[in-house]
Amino acid sequence: MIASKRIWLVGGGSGIGRELALKLCAAGNQVVISGRGLEALQEVALAGQGNSAGDDKGGKIFPLVYDVTDDEHSKAIALEVAALVGGIDILVYCAGRCEYVDDAEMSVELFRRVYEVNVFGMVSAISAVLPLMRREATSSYKPQVVGVASLSAVVGLPRAEAYGSSKAAANYLLNALRVDLDQHHVDVTVVNPGFVETPMTETNDFPMPFIMSAGAAADCIISGIEKRKRIVNFPWALLLSLKLGALFPALWYGFIGPRLARRDASVKT
Template sequence: MNERLSGSTNIWLTGAGSGIGQALARKLLADGHHLLISGRQRAPLEAIKTLARGRVEVLPVDIATDERLSDQLQQPLKELAPLGMVILNAGTCEYLDASQFDASVVERNMATNVIGTARCIEAALPALRATRRQGLPATLVIVSSSAWWFPFGRAEGYGASKAALSYLARSLRADLASEGIEVVLVSPGFVDTPLTRQNDFPMPFLVSADAAAQRLIQGLHSGRSELEFPRRFTWMLRILGALPRGLVDALAARLARPETKKKTEDTQ
């Protein structure tokens, strides 16, 4: 068993108000950990706080727009010291309609998933370094997605943001290795949450938020630095991605939404 999450750990978790984050918060509290939870809306965070009074602090923040996030986090993170783990899970997914290509969709995906996560990293690193100076384990967990492994239609903005985020995580892992701060990259397949309930297409191997949280926590205990689930879905994507580019492109074009194609034809 890896040192991560051994004993009661102090954890900052973003996007804790719903979906995977909420399921994670419940499980981490049941396991006896202390949490600082954030998201934009206060009410769902306060509801989680009632589950374990004295072990949860709430900090509503908007990671996409708040340029002073790092300053806002200093005091709450100091109070949570030693900070053993940060789980950067907050994210958004907006699809793009290629027939009316709108760059602001790409911008909004990037603002939350890439820039917002980067702001959280900037805020968390001093506290994680302080933890390492005490000889304690410090882990940064970044929730990306497996969606960008295949060029899904309409996912230009979301997929690009998660591709960038995954690169950021791996590059940061290289830079932080000498300091002993671990960087864990999480790449889920489809999980049943408010984020995917907007989807109007089949979602193969959809798993519940509880199952996703369970897999994530198991993976953290295992000590691995790359977590992906459900395996049936991620292996399928890996195999598809390993096909020759021409085949991947042909398959991606076939899977692209028929109405998008129709709209494109109509506007031509």
């Protein structure tokens, strides 16, 4: 288990991020959690107090409000995080926004809202921590950037034009960054969860195969971070199904995909 690390967890006030914060705190890490809602962050910090060992080796959660769309302040926030816990060993970017596209009605505003959090927010947070990480990094001390994307990036899914494409962008940017940061001794991990029970999915009204709890998702992510995996995909059954779809595009786009799409009553047959 990861222990005694200084971690900045963006998107730590709910869902997967909340579970990550509590587990990382219980394991003895110093975790600064960020999001827009102070109350939610404070609730997680309080819950973490009950979990922590409470001694010198005990973990602690520090709430720090940060809106990832406010890129003017991201560098100042990263410095604040580093001042709170003495540096940043690991950035976990777990903030995310999901909005579905209905009836293929493409709206630039919708895409912008989703990309602001899932892509530009990720760029903003990473660009704020990298100078701090690169300054400390050596071949024997490697800080780590972890970005949470999604298995939805594997193949085109109905109504996921904005969300899925933003997560595909996140995958690419993290994978490319890994290549460039190798010589600077900073590791990069991309995390692709399948369906997870969180506030993000609670209003979904379609089948979510192989859905898992936020706690189980957090366990998969922590194990991947600890092993310094480059890519963490889970659950394997959904990964396999989607990879098969990507491998056989005629089958996916000609048969399975269209049958998963919502029927539009106005469409002439």
